[in-house]
Amino acid sequence: MSLPVTDHDLSTRQIHAGADHDPGQRTLTVPIYQSAAFEFPDYEAARQMFAQTRAGFTYTRTGNPTVAVLEQRISDLEGGVGAVATGSGQSAVAVALLALLGQGEDKHLVASEKLYGGTVDLLTDSLADHGVEVDFVDPTVPGAWAAAVRPDTRAFLLESIGNPLATLPDLPGIADVARAARVPVVVDNTLASPALYRPLEKGADIVVHSATKFLGGHGNALAGAVVDGGTFDWSAQPARWPQFTRARARWGGQSLLDKCAGASPYLHLVRAKYVHDLGTTLSPFNASQILQGTETLDLRVARHTASALTVAEFLAGHPAVARVHHPGLPGDPGAGIAARDFPRGTGSVFSFDLAAPDAAVGPFIDGLRLFKLVANIGDTRSLVAHPAAMTHCRLTPEQRRAGGIAETTVRLSIGLEAPQDLVADLGQALDTVLETVSTLRK
Numbered sequence: 001m002s003l004p005v006t007d008h009d010l011s012t013r014q015i016h017a018g019a020d021h022d023p024g025q026r027t028l029t030v031p032i033y034q035s036a037a038f039e040f041p042d043y044e045a046a047r048q049m050f051a052q053t054r055a056g057f058t059y060t061r062t063g064n065p066t067v068a069v070l071e072q073r074i075s076d077l078e079g080g081v082g083a084v085a086t087g088s089g090q091s092a093v094a095v096a097l098l099a100l101l102g103q104g105e106d107k108h109l110v111a112s113e114k115l116y117g118g119t120v121d122l123l124t125d126s127l128a129d130h131g132v133e134v135d136f137v138d139p140t141v142p143g144a145w146a147a148a149v150r151p152d153t154r155a156f157l158l159e160s161i162g163n164p165l166a167t168l169p170d171l172p173g174i175a176d177v178a179r180a181a182r183v184p185v186v187v188d189n190t191l192a193s194p195a196l197y198r199p200l201e202k203g204a205d206i207v208v209h210s211a212t213k214f215l216g217g218h219g220n221a222l223a224g225a226v227v228d229g230g231t232f233d234w235s236a237q238p239a240r241w242p243q244f245t246r247a248r249a250r251w252g253g254q255s256l257l258d259k260c261a262g263a264s265p266y267l268h269l270v271r272a273k274y275v276h277d278l279g280t281t282l283s284p285f286n287a288s289q290i291l292q293g294t295e296t297l298d299l300r301v302a303r304h305t306a307s308a309l310t311v312a313e314f315l316a317g318h319p320a321v322a323r324v325h326h327p328g329l330p331g332d333p334g335a336g337i338a339a340r341d342f343p344r345g346t347g348s349v350f351s352f353d354l355a356a357p358d359a360a361v362g363p364f365i366d367g368l369r370l371f372k373l374v375a376n377i378g379d380t381r382s383l384v385a386h387p388a389a390m391t392h393c394r395l396t397p398e399q400r401r402a403g404g405i406a407e408t409t410v411r412l413s414i415g416l417e418a419p420q421d422l423v424a425d426l427g428q429a430l431d432t433v434l435e436t437v438s439t440l441r442k
């Protein structure tokens with residue numbers, strides 16, 4: 001029997017959404033459909049499915065029953081009209097933007113200056129190779145987005161919680177600017193997850209995820225997703241969005257708007273063109289790992305978030321720490337937006353600056369025992385990284401400065417261990433920093 005799960009609370013939907021099919025053998029958990037291809041019922045069905053006039057699974061590159069459950073679940077949790085899963089968060093950001101850049105000469109994006117390092121690489125190197133121009137602006141100042149927008153701007157891109165300094169954007173303000181300029185807003189909701197923040201309710205049109213992080217939560221599989229809110233009206237300016245409004249042989253001589261009547265033309269483009277042509281597919285096994293993670297999402301995120309605040313408060317009082325970047329602390333630049341838009345807290349990824357010479361960072365990190373030195377976030381385990389040398393090493397020093405990242409900035413992703421054990425581990429490593437600093441002064 002299938003449940004009308006969308007009427008339920010998020011805690012219920014994270015377990016049941018999407019899994020209301022009848023899986024043949026009546027398995028309770030979602031089976032892994034480990035098959036590259038699917039047999040057509042008959043010749044006529046094959047013809048129609050290739051013509052995309054009949055729905056169904058043909059080949060796992062563009063669709064798989066296990067992956068489809070994950071797509072429905074993430075879309076449901078975000079409040080979207082649908083989702084396309086991808087093999088990584090990186091490919092989700094890439095195909096989400098490629099579908100908006102589309103055809104024609106217009107290749108301008110406005111993006112937050114506080115972005116994941118891999119996204120900066122994508123924008124400033126791989127997309128730049130194809131003529132895409134990007135202006136980076138402050139995500140806390142909507143006026144900066146208004147000043148940067150151009151007639152050829154295809155999208156705004158920002159993160160709901162910026163990595164690594166936990167910068168909170170003024171999304172409602174930026175969305176107002178975007179609506180006036182008729183530009184779609186893409187929000188990477190990886191660090192918040194829908195348990196803390198749903199961008200579509202705050203004016204975003206499209207949400208992207210690295211499901212590798214909190215949605216999966218166990219650090220064992222890469223995955224990504226693109227969710228459409230169904231809010232952007234492509235037909236309001238048909239000449240500006242030819243990829244949706246112009247008839248194409250690829251879509252049987254129709255425009256995507258006509259072809260998809262009712263369903264999302266944007267997601268059809270992402271799946272049937274970009275995921276199909278570029279092969280950025282999520283495997284059914286990895287989809288299964290992420291599905292298992294989503295079932296405990298809100299419990300994990302609540303624990304991550306509470307422990308992170310405890311750790312941040314401890315760090316703020318330690319003499320070896322110059323500054324803690326956590327919007328839950330009074331006086332943080334994000335405190336106002338945290339109070340307004342993040343009633344359940346701001347997650348577990350934040351940074352702090354050591355009150356020590358640059359050379360103290362290495363010994364401090366090597367002195368940690370519970371925190372693992374890992375280029376990842378959103379794991380059950382607590383992780384530490386040094387953005388200047390690791391995740392953000394390909395940024396220019398100016399880009400790093402604009403992002404607020406110093407040589408002494410250390411990023412933490414607080415896991416699910418007991419917070420007092422994490423505080424003790426950081427405490428002993430920070431005490432060693434204090435000893436080093438006082439030896440240097442002698």
Ligand SMILES: *Cc1c(COP(=O)(O)O)cnc(C)c1O
Pocket residue numbers: 088089090091093116118119159163188190191209210211212213222223224377
């Ligand atoms: C990790 C991450 C990505 C990239 O995701 P992968 O799954 O590692 O490819 C994109 N955006 C943000 C905010 C991330 O943290």
